[in-house]
Amino acid sequence: MNQAAVAGRPLGAAVIGTGFIGRVHARAARLAGATLVGVGASSAAKGATAAEELGARRVYLTPDDVASDPQVDVVHICTPNALHLSYARSALAAGKHVICEKPLGTDLVEARELQERARESGLVATVPFAYRYYPSVREARAQVHGGRLGRVGLIHGSYLQDWLAGGASTSWHLDAAKNGRSRAFADIGSHWCDLVEFVTGDRIRRVSAVLSGWPDGDAGTGLGADNVATVLLAFESGAVGSTVISQVSPGRKNRLWVEFDGTDASAVFDQESPDSLWLGRRDSVTIIPRGESGQAEQAAAVNIVPPGHPHGFSDCFALFVEQSYAAIRGHWSDGLPTFDDGARAAAVVDAVLRSASIGGFVAV
Ligand SMILES: NC(=O)c1ccc[n+]([C@@H]2O[C@H](COP(=O)([O-])OP(=O)(O)OC[C@H]3O[C@@H](n4cnc5c(N)ncnc54)[C@H](O)[C@@H]3O)[C@@H](O)[C@H]2O)c1
The missing domain is CATH 3.30.360.10 (Dihydrodipicolinate Reductase; domain 2)
Structure with missing residues (x-):
């Protein structure tokens, strides 16, 4: 997904995992002008509830589901840590930009694999060290x-x-x-x-x-x-x-x-x-x-x-997501x-x- 492909239109975002931090991501994505296309969940029932609450249209149950959705430009991975690798790997392979929660994987081997895949892909791949x-x-x-x-x-x-x-x-x-x-x-x-x-x-x-x-x-x-x-x-x-x-x-x-x-x-x-x-x-x-x-x-x-x-945690998150999206459009900022x-x-x-x-x- 290159910069030209997203020029002049809202980004399509998917949020995988809609617990505490997934909801923070969903709000920040909206603030930054994205369309929340779908949410990922551990079951269809949980996904349907979260999609309704967050105003998303689709529910994804596997990494392939979201990787194959042409309306998704950027995947936010907000699941328990053990799922970060499979979701991020599939999304990058499908040409999607990724915002993956920390820790990047469950160990250094997983984190290094994702670092390498992100580098090779040339896609934007960021981690919310939002402080x-x-x-x-x-x-x-x-x-x-x-x-x-x-x-x-x-x-x-x-x-x-x-x-x-x-x-x-x-x-x-x-x-x-x-x-x-x-x-x-x-x-x-x-x-x-x-x-x-x-x-x-x-x-x-x-x-x-x-x-x-x-x-x-x-x-x-x-x-x-x-x-x-x-x-x-x-x-x-x-x-x-x-x-x-x-x-x-x-x-x-x-x-x-x-x-x-x-x-x-x-x-x-x-x-x-x-x-x-x-x-x-x-x-x-x-x-x-x-x-x-x-x-x-x-x-x-x-x-x-x-x-x-007061400038709070949500403001930090909003800035982080806004600047991740700006990078997707080709504008990198200091400290991303x-x-x-x-x-x-x-x-x-x-x-x-x-x-x-x-x-x-x-x-x-
Ligand atoms: N950057 C930060 O400041 C920050 C803050 C909190 C959490 N985190 C990170 O975010 C991630 C999630 O943490 P949390 O506190 O939101 O946890 P949480 O338990 O509140 O939410 C996790 C969500 O993932 C869902 N989930 C479980 N299995 C799934 C599956 N197979 N497919 C899709 N969704 C599934 C759960 O139902 C739940 O809604 C963790 O990696 C954590 O380290 C980062």
């Missing part, structure tokens, strides 16, 4: 790249949720066949690492991880699925860092927090308070509100609501996360699992 679309994240990136923090030598933080606390969940995430081997780290640690590499342009070179299934599993043994991951990080630049990833921290809903400490200043981004960036110096602390005059050009480029109106970034995240997850099983540092 990149907070203006405060872009402001942090501009501060780092503009040298205003000095030399960044320490990067640390955490990503904490509590939806697995209490042990009552029946989610597919608990089934390794549907989820993959890593649970919390692949699910949300991948976001934290992507954000850190995106902001700094630095790369995680080595990791040393301890995983825990606490409070249900084999605490501290590194066996079983991780509800918790603690990871030491060594970056290519020589910077060091650490992160704590948990889905069992009561009261924490979506606390992605990261601090970049430089020789001159430190910057902090907090996803639960995303409308400002904290900037610390030896003699002053400054809060940079989103949308302030003098904000970095790259922050202004993703600032879509005036200050005073692709299958290369999805495979990169899978490589970090893979290193974390290897490190936890042998104990000690391993290369990514």
Whole structure:
């Protein structure tokens, strides 16, 4: 599907999997001007209900169903992780552009296969590392790249949720066949690492991880699925860092927090308070509100609501989908996360699992 084929008409979108994030994709697709042609579901009955709720005309039950629909230009894959490979592979083979949820596959082998297929196809293939679309994240990136923090030598933080606390969940995430081997780290640690590499342009070179299934599993043994991951990080630049990833921290809903400490200043981004960036110096602390005059050009480029109106998760998603669609029309934008970034995240997850099983540092 080349740019000429979609010029001057709305894109036809299919959303496969219409749970939490599939509905976010469906709304973002509409906002970006696409026609929601159909939805993919695990049964005809579920598909019919979702299609009616979301205003789609068709229901797909297999990867071939959607790949063979001539009205579909772009396939959004929002299913449990184990289905990402088959849906993305078929869609790319049929010449459809793909937006595939993270993690790109259940392991590094699957992610690399999709990265390779996307490259060979020349199609647009993106992964929603949507936190990149907070203006405060872009402001942090501009501060780092503009040298205003000095030399960044320490990067640390955490990503904490509590939806697995209490042990009552029946989610597919608990089934390794549907989820993959890593649970919390692949699910949300991948976001934290992507954000850190995106902001700094630095790369995680080595990791040393301890995983825990606490409070249900084999605490501290590194066996079983991780509800918790603690990871030491060594970056290519020589910077060091650490992160704590948990889905069992009561009261924490979506606390992605990261601090970049430089020789001159430190910057902090907090996803639960995303409308400002904290900037610390030896003699002053400054809060940079989103949308302030003098904000970095790259922050202004993703600032879509005036200050005073919070810029939230849905805004990030809307921007990500809009810019994925712009790429389909031939207009690539700075920071659009692709299958290369999805495979990169899978490589970090893979290193974390290897490190936890042998104990000690391993290369990514
Ligand atoms: N980028 C982000 O910020 C973000 C946020 C949440 C989830 N995700 C990712 O999105 C994906 C889905 O997560 P979720 O939280 O929406 O899960 P979910 O359980 O809410 O939704 C999954 C949906 O897939 C459907 N499904 C199951 N089997 C299917 C099949 N064979 N064919 C089609 N549909 C099928 C389920 O019925 C359900 O509607 C996961 O890969 C997850 O990691 C990404």
